[in-house]
Amino acid sequence: MALSAGLIYEVRPGGNANNGAGFNPATGGTDYTQQDNHIWTANNLSCSTGSTTITSASGGIPSDVPGNLIKIISGTNFTANYYEILTRPDEYTITVDRSPCPSADGSSGVGYIGGASNDLSVIDGHLVAGNKVWIKSGSYAELFDLPDGTVGSMITVEGYWESRGDHPISDNRPLFSNITGSYHTTGDYTVYKHIRFRTGLTSYTSKHNIIVKFCEFITSDIGIQSGGASILIYCSTFIKIGSKVNSGVAIGHSSPAFTPPRGAVIGCYFENWAYGLQVSAINQVLVQDCIFNNCTQGVRFPNTLYDEIPSYFSKVMNCTFLNCTYAWVSTFSYYSIMSNCIIDTATYGLYGDSDVSGDPPYIYSYSNHFYSVTTPLRIALDLGNTELSGSDPKFLYNSTDYRLDETSPCLSTGHGTGVL
């Protein structure tokens, strides 16, 4: 046996790293993880060699603990780890998913059942595909390193404020406060929701199928650095602290020929980056409904490492670029399109360039509004309805509210859906 895919973990500021922290609702027991303190502990655990039965001379084990984890932290011949409680025959005895004493009889074991952990980095190495971790609002200092989920069973880390699933926003989201300059790391098939980060999240080379929703990255280095395919970043915020360097989101930063970056970045806010969103070559990325504020380059395809390899098929749609030197730099792109965007105050809007062989690029503009942009289109073809010298788009309060005033010239002028 092993820890179940159905386990749900709890991390909260008042928890303890020694607590069991996990519960499998399929067992029918009672979830004792949604509390700061353990429900039961003992320092007299014993176990025969290779057995999955643990006994405690002091007893008092609640009858409804099956499904909870017991964390054994020490003991003679005990392997310190999390174990899933399968049965509770009596108040002195539990059976668990695997033997905690594989090589010799165990004694004087110290274990805790129930209660939340206070640290995701204590749990992360024990997670298996399909697990979910709830993070209660509060501050957490450690860096985590999540393993891979699988195609059928993703690993989810979700923040909440007062009760699970309450979808917190703003500062009600839990905060991973570490600012050491290193990164949290993630595996394939992982989901992050409603969390604030103060240092970046990286998946290194070829990790894929990563979803980030309603998260906030206010960091001094990168926001998200993702290696591979099927990346969905939704309704999240990326703000660079300090000098304008690095990328809010960098997708496919390594070996693009083998891990072609694919994904969608939707409804996100980028501020003060050298590159708000940077994607390596051979990409097919959708950028929609995003705001890029005060970045040197709002979007850049391909990234600076792979200027010699073309990017493909990408689209930047329904985005706002404000006070960016370059809205979208597409140095070597084929078949990419910017549409329905507002570019307010920039040196370059859609900046194309010739490829290494000198051929012209193949990037298009369709239904964009450029206001106060020195060079709206550079080596790019207008498919129509592009306002190269548009008037003030009239954001409501410009720097803090990007909705459009009812008198905005951009209302009802972009392309939309047709009518039957």
Next chain:
Amino acid sequence: MSIHYSTNWEVRPGGSANNGGGFAALTANSVDHSQQDNEQLHITDGVHAAGSATLTSVIGGFTSDLEGNVGKVVSGTGFTTGYYQILTVVDSNTLIMDRSLGAGAGSNGNIYIGGGTNSVSTILSVMVGRNIAWIKSGSYTGITMSITTGNLHFRGYKTTHGDVPTGNDRPSLTFSSTNYLYAQVSLFTISHVIIIGAGSYGIRMDGTGCVVCNCSIRVTRASGNIYGIYINAGSGTSGGGDSIFNCDFTLSTADNTYGVYDLNGNADVIGCVFDGLTRAIYRTYATYNRSSNTIGNIIANCTNGIVFGSAIANYALIKDNVFYNNSNYAVWSASNPPGSLWVLNNIFLSNEVGIRCDYSSPTNVPHQVDYNCFYDNDTDCVNISKDDYNITLDPKFTDPAGGDFSLQSDSPCLKGLRPIGFYTGEFMDVQSQ
């Protein structure tokens, strides 16, 4: 030399097949004489030496503003008929063209300079990569368009270049017999036109990175399957990737109708209308880490809406669409995925099934079904689960049965379903442009 890559061609109902039809601003003197029905200058006494690109005429009348305009040699002894671009006006009787006018000496050259042509079919063979053909509003019949030169662009207009006509203000191209617009090469774009075909396809695209924008695709074939836009762009990481914006499809047949038939599985379909088809969008052959975006479409009264006939290799994003009254499945993924299916911010109203996945393994594809409105569907989801933010409320379209999918002022879909990131992470109502 040859026709310059920056040449713009002019097609207009009142033009003539004899006219030059093209112009590029090659010099500071250049003035566009193609945007007119009649030729700017006609000579019948053209002369050139053997193999020479220098054209002389006693009639003459050449002025420097002709530089960059195209002349069409329609006849002449020793002339190779065709389109030639004026590089230099030497004097009122002498032109230097872009290339030799004939291998031997030529005389009695009958040449029309300037003026628009009257059919896009006549200029296809002379267009070179990056050329744009502007097609003025009007009706063009007997069209054949088999495009074998890459990077050609076709734009409809009503009154002035770039005015982006809609509806019947767009020029209509009626294809002859069973012909259809066949783009065999890459980087083809066409926009702001009406395509009327009688064969199997409205448009067939075999190249990569093609764009169809603001076109009405109408096919009138009485029987046999019909494909509004048929995509077969080969294989490899860089194959396909076509984009279809703001198109509508009227396809009549007794058999099956497909709005977009995407054999490459990675075309983006954005802002289109599909009404009463067998399958609005059919995608298959989605290998090579391909992905697709289907955004902002209206898919109504079809049998099936979006169908994935083979595995989603990377991701498939379905976002901001309206699915209404589709009699079978609005979204149907009919094969096992290694990739992700993301269904976000759509409205599913009165469909037999909203989303159906036919996976044998695994049953839990990495998916996101979120921020959608499901209402009055017989079944919302089959073999795929919803995420947190979906609602089940009447979206309150103004008149969906009548084809008006605007939202009433009290629609629950006006706010909240389409959040946008902000530094506070709050939901923001995004006003469409």
